[in-house]
Amino acid sequence: MYREWAPGPRIAGRVACLWVNESTSATTQLVVPDGCVDLVWGPRGAQVAGPDTGPKPVRMAPGDRYVGIRFRPGAAGELFGVPLDSLRDLRVPLSDLEPLAELSGLEPLTALLPPEPPTGTAGVRPPGPLSETVQRALAVRLRAAPGPDPAAPAIAEALRAGRSVREVAWDLGVGERQLLRRSLRAFGYGPKTLQRVVRFQRALRLARRGVTAAEVAALSGYADQAHMANEVRRLAGVPLGRLLDRSGGGTA
Known part of the structure; x- marks a missing residue:
């Protein structure tokens, strides 16, 4: 439990x-x-x-x-x-x-x-x-300890909203290489990986609410259902439906 x-x-x-x-x-x-x-x-x-x-x-x-x-x-x-x-x-x-x-x-x-x-x-x-x-x-x-990057929440939210890495860097007034360095320090991986993870998590939350697969893909920023299915398998190792069946939580 x-x-x-x-x-x-x-x-x-x-x-x-x-x-x-x-x-x-x-x-x-x-x-x-x-x-x-x-x-x-x-x-x-x-x-x-x-x-x-x-x-x-x-x-x-x-x-x-x-x-x-x-x-x-x-x-x-x-x-x-x-x-x-x-x-x-x-x-x-x-x-x-x-x-x-x-x-x-x-x-x-x-x-x-x-x-x-x-x-x-x-x-x-x-x-x-x-x-x-x-x-x-x-x-x-x-x-x-030194605190987090104050821009970290804005970076994550912008990527979750579907903005590109280039657009996020532009919004922050930094180059893409600097954004990469800041993302590595703040999140442990670069902005492209972070974008994949937050998009996946958004899809998972929507699917748990009973939203249809087609709507989940569109609302989460995937090109189509096939794109979402491939990304879910790469990040979770199982199809979305099976992941929902096994949902529990926690990190061990």
């Missing part, structure tokens, strides 16, 4: 969500590119899940539990102490990354809280299962 919570106020500006993924049976979780980077505590210890460019099948045994912190695209900054593109498609132990080594030994869970507000709280959602100690320690590291 996969569940998400909103992050606490200390880290909310940089973090998209906190999540827990638990397995009650032997299964394979398919993790697909989303433009994000995660901190993950699981059976293999604490790791950074770098920005992915392809599918990552994760075998889960009964009782396996993963707990994660998912950063907003482009929001990690220089938190890891190494170039973000050096973590691309990798799972790296936190203990190997000096700025985050202290987090590797922390217990991430306090208790698994319910996903819905308890009765009598006037709609206030519980803060989630990630321990206050972990969130506080991460907030300290975020303040100490």
Whole structure:
């Protein structure tokens, strides 16, 4: 079972969500590119899940539990102490990354809280299962490290909206080579790859809402359904329909 919570106020500006993924049976979780980077505590210890460019099948045994912190695209900054593109498609132990080594030994869970507000709280959602100690320690590291490129959200949004790499560079008043360097630092891959990933994620969200395949392709900026089908296979390793059947969430 996969569940998400909103992050606490200390880290909310940089973090998209906190999540827990638990397995009650032997299964394979398919993790697909989303433009994000995660901190993950699981059976293999604490790791950074770098920005992915392809599918990552994760075998889960009964009782396996993963707990994660998912950063907003482009929001990690220089938190890891190494170039973000050096973590691309990798799972790296936190203990190997000096700025985050202290987090590797922390217990991430306090208790698994319910996903819905308890009765009598006037709609206030519980803060989630990630321990206050972990969130506080991460907030300290975020303040100490150089922050994200302030243009990162605009870059991602422009590419998601279908603007070309050349148009995005023009809008920012930079050359395409400078845009490439900034994209590598902010997202871990260049703008062309980022565009493919955010377009894929938009298609996935629309398909999950029941939008027809033809409409999904058009609304997501693909040339046609065949173009979308090829891109989905390249990024997810399976057709869109099968991906929807296997949808769960999380990054392991």
